[in-house]
Amino acid sequence: MKAQASFEQLIVIAIALAFISIAFFVAANYSADSAKLAQAEDAVQRLASGADRVYALGPNTKEYVTVYLPEDTVSINASGKRIMIKIGTSSGGTTDVYAYTKAELISALPPYRGKQKILIEYLASGQVSLGEAGLVCSPSLLTRVLDAGDTGSDTITVLNFAEYNVTGINATVSGFTSLVSISQPPATLPQGGNGSITIDYNIPSNLPTGVYGATVTVSSGNDGSCIAQVTMQVNGNSSCAALCASQGYSTGSCRANPASCVASGEDYKPGNDYACASNASIPSCCCYPTGDTWGPLVTYISSFPGNASAATQVTITAVCNDSTTGGSYISGADVQLDGGVFNPMNATDGQLNTSIVEWVNRTVGQLMPGQHIAGVRCSDTANNTGPIAYYYFNITASDAVGPIITMMNHSDPFPTTLANITEFFTATEVFTGNSNIQSCFLRLDNGNWYPAAALDGSYDSSTEDGSYNIGQLATGTHTVYVYCIDSVGNVGGIYNDTFGVSSADVVLILDRSGSMSETVTNAYDNTAKSTTSSLALVKSVVVNAKNGDLANVSARLRTSGSGCTTGFEARVGADIIASGNTTSTYYTTKKVETSIAAYSIPFTVDLYLRRIGTGCTAYNNNFAITQNPTKLLASKEAAKVFVDLTVNTTQLGLVSYATSSTTDRTLAGMGSAANKTTLKNSIDALVASGNTCIECGIDKARIELTSARSRYPDAVRVAVLLTDGQGNVGDSIQGATDARYANMTIYTIGFGDDVDVDELTNIALLTGGKFYYAPDAETLLCIYQHIGQITPC
Numbered sequence: 001m002k003a004q005a006s007f008e009q010l011i012v013i014a015i016a017l018a019f020i021s022i023a024f025f026v027a028a029n030y031s032a033d034s035a036k037l038a039q040a041e042d043a044v045q046r047l048a049s050g051a052d053r054v055y056a057l058g059p060n061t062k063e064y065v066t067v068y069l070p071e072d073t074v075s076i077n078a079s080g081k082r083i084m085i086k087i088g089t090s091s092g093g094t095t096d097v098y099a100y101t102k103a104e105l106i107s108a109l110p111p112y113r114g115k116q117k118i119l120i121e122y123l124a125s126g127q128v129s130l131g132e133a134g135l136v137c138s139p140s141l142l143t144r145v146l147d148a149g150d151t152g153s154d155t156i157t158v159l160n161f162a163e164y165n166v167t168g169i170n171a172t173v174s175g176f177t178s179l180v181s182i183s184q185p186p187a188t189l190p191q192g193g194n195g196s197i198t199i200d201y202n203i204p205s206n207l208p209t210g211v212y213g214a215t216v217t218v219s220s221g222n223d224g225s226c227i228a229q230v231t232m233q234v235n236g237n238s239s240c241a242a243l244c245a246s247q248g249y250s251t252g253s254c255r256a257n258p259a260s261c262v263a264s265g266e267d268y269k270p271g272n273d274y275a276c277a278s279n280a281s282i283p284s285c286c287c288y289p290t291g292d293t294w295g296p297l298v299t300y301i302s303s304f305p306g307n308a309s310a311a312t313q314v315t316i317t318a319v320c321n322d323s324t325t326g327g328s329y330i331s332g333a334d335v336q337l338d339g340g341v342f343n344p345m346n347a348t349d350g351q352l353n354t355s356i357v358e359w360v361n362r363t364v365g366q367l368m369p370g371q372h373i374a375g376v377r378c379s380d381t382a383n384n385t386g387p388i389a390y391y392y393f394n395i396t397a398s399d400a401v402g403p404i405i406t407m408m409n410h411s412d413p414f415p416t417t418l419a420n421i422t423e424f425f426t427a428t429e430v431f432t433g434n435s436n437i438q439s440c441f442l443r444l445d446n447g448n449w450y451p452a453a454a455l456d457g458s459y460d461s462s463t464e465d466g467s468y469n470i471g472q473l474a475t476g477t478h479t480v481y482v483y484c485i486d487s488v489g490n491v492g493g494i495y496n497d498t499f500g501v502s503s504a505d506v507v508l509i510l511d512r513s514g515s516m517s518e519t520v521t522n523a524y525d526n527t528a529k530s531t532t533s534s535l536a537l538v539k540s541v542v543v544n545a546k547n548g549d550l551a552n553v554s555a556r557l558r559t560s561g562s563g564c565t566t567g568f569e570a571r572v573g574a575d576i577i578a579s580g581n582t583t584s585t586y587y588t589t590k591k592v593e594t595s596i597a598a599y600s601i602p603f604t605v606d607l608y609l610r611r612i613g614t615g616c617t618a619y620n621n622n623f624a625i626t627q628n629p630t631k632l633l634a635s636k637e638a639a640k641v642f643v644d645l646t647v648n649t650t651q652l653g654l655v656s657y658a659t660s661s662t663t664d665r666t667l668a669g670m671g672s673a674a675n676k677t678t679l680k681n682s683i684d685a686l687v688a689s690g691n692t693c694i695e696c697g698i699d700k701a702r703i704e705l706t707s708a709r710s711r712y713p714d715a716v717r718v719a720v721l722l723t724d725g726q727g728n729v730g731d732s733i734q735g736a737t738d739a740r741y742a743n744m745t746i747y748t749i750g751f752g753d754d755v756d757v758d759e760l761t762n763i764a765l766l767t768g769g770k771f772y773y774a775p776d777a778e779t780l781l782c783i784y785q786h787i788g789q790i791t792p793c
Contacts, residue, residue: 033089033090034765034766035070035733035761035762035765035766036070036071036072036087036089037070037087037095037097038765039068039069039070039758039761039762039765040069040070040073040085040087040097041097042067042068043067043068043069043070043076043085043097044083044084044085044097044098044099045099046065046066046067047065047067047078047083047099047118047120047130048083048099048100048101049065050063050065050120051078051083051101051102051103051105051120051128051130052101052102052103053120054103054120054121054122054128055101055102055103055122055128056102057122058122059122060122061121061122062119062120062121062122063119063120064117064118064119064120065117065118065120066115066116066117066118067115067116067118068114068115068116068757068758068761068771069085069114069116070087070758071758072087072088072089073085073086073087073088074086074087074088074094078105078106078130079105079106080104080105081100081101081102081103081104081105082098082099082100082101082105083098083099083100083101083105083130084096084097084098085097085098101128103127103128104126104127104128105127105128105129105130106123106127106128106129106130106219106220106221106225114757114758115757115773118130118131119131123219123225127219127225129225135158135159135160135166135169135189135218135220135225135226136158136159136160136226137156137157137158137216137218137226137227137228138156138157138158138159139156139228140226140227140228140229141228141229141231142154142156142199142228142229142230142231143231143233144201144230144231144232144233145232145233146201146203146232146233146234147203147234148203148204148205148206148207148208148234149203149204149205150201150203151200151201151202151203152200152201153198153199153200153201154198154199154201154230155196155197155198155199156196156197156199156216156228157194157195157196157197158171158185158189158194158195158196158197158218158226159189159193159194160189160190160191160192160193160194165188165189165190165191166188166189166220167187167188167220167221168187168188168219168220168221169185169186169187169188169189169195169218169219169220169221170184170187170218170219170220171183171184171185171197171216171217171218171219172216172217172219173214173215173216173217174214174215174217175212175213175214175215175230176212176213176214176232177214178204179201179202179203179204179207179212179214179232180199180200180201180202180214180230180232181199181200181202182197182198182199182200182216183196183197183198184197185197185218192615192617197216197218199216199230201232203232203234207234208234210234211231211232211233211234212231212232212234213229213230213231213232214230214232215227215228215229215230216228216230292322292325292326292327292328292380292382292384293326293382293384294325294326294384294386295322295325295377295378295379295380295384295385295386295387296320296321296322296325296328296330296356296378296379296380296384296386297320297321297322297324297325297378297386297387297389298318298319298320298321298376298377298378298386298387298388298389299319299320299321300317300318300319301316301317301318301319301374301376301389301390301391302316302317302318302391303315303316303317303374303391303393304317305434305462306434308367308393308395308396308434309369309395309396309397309398309399309433309434309435310366310367310368310369310395310396310397310398311366311398311399311435311488312366312395312434313363313365313366314363314364314365314366314367314395315361315362315363315364316335316337316345316361316362316364316374316376316391317348317359317360317361318333318335318345318359318360318361318376318378318389319357319358319359319360320333320357320358320360320378320386321356321357321378322356322357322378322380322386323356323357325380325384325386326380326382326384327356328356328380328381328382328384329352329353329354329355329356329380329381330347330352330353330355330356330357330358330360330378330379330380330381331352331353331379331380331381332344332345332352332378332379333345333358333360333376333377333378333379334376334377335362335364335374335375335376336374336375336388337364337367337372337373337374337375338372338373339373339375342375342377343362344362345360345361345362345376346360346361346362347359347360348360348361353381358378360376360378367395368395369395369396369397369398370394370395371392371393371394372392372393372394372395373390373391373392374390374391374393375388375389375390375391376388376389376391377389396433398433399429399432399433399434399435399486399488399490400433400490401432401433401490401492402432402483402484402485402486402490402491402492402493403427403428403429403432403437403484403485403486403490403492404427404428404431404432404492404493404495405425405426405427405482405483405484405492405493405495406426406427406428407424407425407426408423408424408425408480408482408495408496408497409423409424409425409497410422410423410424410470410480410497410499411423411424414502415473415499415500415501415502416501416502416503416504416716416718417472417473417474417475417501417502417503417504417646417647417649417650418472418504418506418646418650418718418787419472419473419501420469420471420472420785420786421469421470421471421472421473422467422468422469422470423442423452423467423468423470423480423482423497424455424465424466424467425440425452425465425466425467425482425495425497426463426464426465426466427440427463427464427466427482427484427492428462428463428464429462429463429486430462430463432486432490432492433486433488433490434462435462435486435487435488435490436459436460436461436462436486436487437454437459437460437461437462437463437464437484437485437486437487438459438484438485438486438487438489439451439459439484439485440452440454440459440464440466440482440483440484440485441482441483441484442468442480442481442482443480443481443482444470444473444478444479444480444481445478445479450468452466452467452468452482453466453467453468454466455467464484466482466484472645472646472647473501473647474501474647474648474649475501475502475503475649476500476501477498477499477500477501478498478499478500478501479496479497479498480496480497480498481494481495481496482494482495482496482497483495502715502716503649503650503651503711503714503715503716504650504651504715504716504718505650505651505653505667505705505709505710505711505712505715505716505717505718506646506650506651506652506653506718506719506720507652507653507654507655507667507701507704507705507718507719507720508639508642508652508653508654508655508683508719508720508722509655509656509657509697509698509700509701509719509720509721509722510635510636510639510654510655510656510657510683510686510697510722511635511656511657511658511692511694511697511722511723511724511725511751512632512656512657512658512686512687512688512689512690513657513658513659513688513689513690513691513692513723513724513725514658514688514689514690514691515631515688515692515724515725515754516630516631516632516635516688516724517630517631517632517688518630518631518724518752519552519626519627519628519629519630519631527619527620527621528607528609528619528620528621528623529609529617529618529619529620530609530610530611530617530618531611531616531617531618532610532611533610533611533612534610535567535569535608535609535610536608536609536610537606537607537608538607538608538609538620539606539607539620539623540604540605540606540607541604541605541607541623541624541625542602542603542604542605543596543599543601543602543603543604543605543625544601544602544778545601545627545776545777545778546596546601546627548627548628549595549596549597550593550594550595550596550627551593551594551595551596551625551626551627552591552592552593552594552624552625552626552627553570553577553578553591553592553593553594553605553624553625554589554590554591554592554622554623554624554625554626555568555570555578555580555589555590555607555620555622555623555624556587556588556589556590556620556621556622556623557580557581557582557584557587557588557589557590557618557619557620558582558584558585558586558587558588558619558621559582559583559584559585559611559613559616559617559618559619560585560611560616560617560618560619561585561616562583562585563613563616564583564611564612564613564616564617565581565582565583565611565612565613565616566581566582566583566609566610566611566612566616566618566619566620567579567580567581567609567610567611567612567618568580568581568590568607568608568609568610568618568620569607569608570592570594570605570606570607570608570623571605571606571608572596572599572603572604572605572606575598577592577594577595577596577605578592578594579592580592581612587619587621589622596625605625607620607623622753624753629777630688631724631751631752632686632688634751634777634780634781635722635751635780636683636684636686637777637781638777638780638781638783638784639683639722639784640680640683640684641781641784641785642720642784642785642787643670643676643679643680643683644676645785646670646676647670648669648670648671649669649670649671650669650670651667651668651669651670651709651711651715652665652667652668652670652675652679653665653666653667653668653679653701653704653705653709654679654682654683655697655700655701655704656686656697657692657693657694657696657697657700658688658689658690658691658692658693659690659691659693659696659729660690660693660696661693661696661697661699661700662700663700663703663704664682664683664685664686665678665679665682666704666707666709667704667705667707667709667710691728691729692723692725692726692727692728692729693727693728693729693730694721694723694727694730694732694735694759694763695727695729695730695731695732695734695735696729696730696735697721697735698719698721698732698735698736698738698739698746698763699735699738701719701721701739701744702719702735702738702739702742702744705717705719705742705744706742712743716743716745717742717743717744717745718744718745718746718747719739719744719745719746719747720746720747720749720784720787721746721747721748721749721760721763722748722749722751723748723749723750723751723755723760724750724751724752724754724755725752725754725755725756726754726755726756726759727756727759732759732763733759733762733763733766735763736762736763736766736767737766739766739767740766740767740768744767745767745768745769746763746764746766746767746769747764747769747770747771747772747787748760748761748763748764748769748770748771748772749771749772749773749774749780749783749784750771750772750773750774751774751780752774752775753775755773757771757773772787
């Protein structure tokens, strides 16, 4: 009976262990999936925000957005108004993460994982593209001289410089489409491929002399677009008949000037290139209108500003439109105010007699408070005057009320004593007189008033956004007060934003592995390529800091195929400071030590690439200039600045790690100068050696933050982890998971080119912190000064 009971107990234990193992496996996979999904969500939101900014700014706008694509990214696509990343999950399936924008999108985004710098660009088609466009139209400018009645053709070559096949290619033409027609390029172009578009010209025999334009736009389904501008200089028929007939008018008499045309009741088409058939010395051609006996309509009237006061200059704006009442040009417009005399208005574009639709305006000056009526009428070149249209508006009494504050908030919604706090606000005069904002002032608690800066650089409009950097604050409740003054001297009311600041127990986790003895990057840049056999400038980097006279110039190079060679030169002005080449089809780093003693900062280093071999492409995906200090020394200096900036109510400790970790200084209050000095001495004592066990550092910090020295829950638990590489000992994600259960927030800093962005991002996401990337010592120092914030570093 005892043996049977023991056997049954073993079975129960085995089943329990199996369930525990399954639960642990599910939990680990859930944690990994959560991190990937959070990272993908961050990526699509960043891309969507960037697309909306570019779309709002309009044509010729572009910007770069840096995102982190997580491991197991299956695809990333942007079409319509949606950006979507498809992520593989631990269960073997996929899930979609997406965000919507206001713009119509196309994309050229290969699903590469890790840190990506993505171009967002407003295209000529009105769409917004994500990714580097590979399509190029050559030539992009075509000029052709033709006579009336001529035909002819030209060819545009469409090239694919993308590193993938471009599909869904289509060409359209706009502008003077009656003069040109085009053929279609291939619908798909392979990487490095090209196709052609034939442009056929067909110039009518009665087309007058002039310059005519057309635009050929080549778009694609998975990449950007390119355009070619076509300009046609036509030597046309110079008679009135040809000119008038080409624009839909019957032939009229030749007059000496436009005024003679109007006086004779005729419409006209100006053009000094034309000579009249009856008298070659007369510069203008006049044409009878096709039965136009109706005057233009006023289709829009407004007053500006919309909330004008008696002290404001008022402008009346209107639109004259003859498109439905005869099609003649607008020759003039008049405005009357409150039933008075009519006064002429000006064309907004500065030129009447050139369009059947014209914007016009007139400044009528300052007006008395109360309701007013503006009447506007328009005339055309056929001597027709249209009906009067009326517009009612109100003028308020003189501005006697100051600005109001419509929004106040602080940069960190839940600030701690670590936070570098900035207060933001919006002030407006739109509802209190419509004068400009002149200045704004801010006060913290019971302190002094200080001027707050306008976010756009100057206070010069009726609505302004402003800010003031408060810095770090002590534990407790704080109130920020703001008021503004308008341009006529009215002082607005005082508004406030009240918030609490929590104490923090913080452990600095510093990497002291062997690689920290290497030098730090001072300048770097990313991917570029060249298809030319001569050296071509592909990128430039600026060196803003020097630490001695020697530097390492390194370039990561590859070539597109066997039998090809990629060569590079690094130059400062005309000086060649480094060169090298590779035949490898895999990225290989070429590093050259050189003297930079002759150059004063800041100075620019240019990278030139060339390919050797037919049909080859030379690639470079990293270009760097590195110098002392070592990474460990730069980390020490930045960490000590962090210690100096820490407020009195914060407790700080120090953990360092390599193959294993040590608690170098336990938590102690920073209100004591002696404690700060002791902590900085411990930082200075660190020596680089060994491997990289990030988990060891996190675990040791967790032990300290959960010790009797911790003030939790009266103080938040925070760790600031720095590394220059990826963990090669232990499981950092497990360490982060344990820290999360201990209510720790971990801010991670990757220092240099060899960091594992995914690993550090996941640690930060799991614990509610943020990941920061420091390519150089200057950026590292900035990050330590703004930890916990969205920084400009």
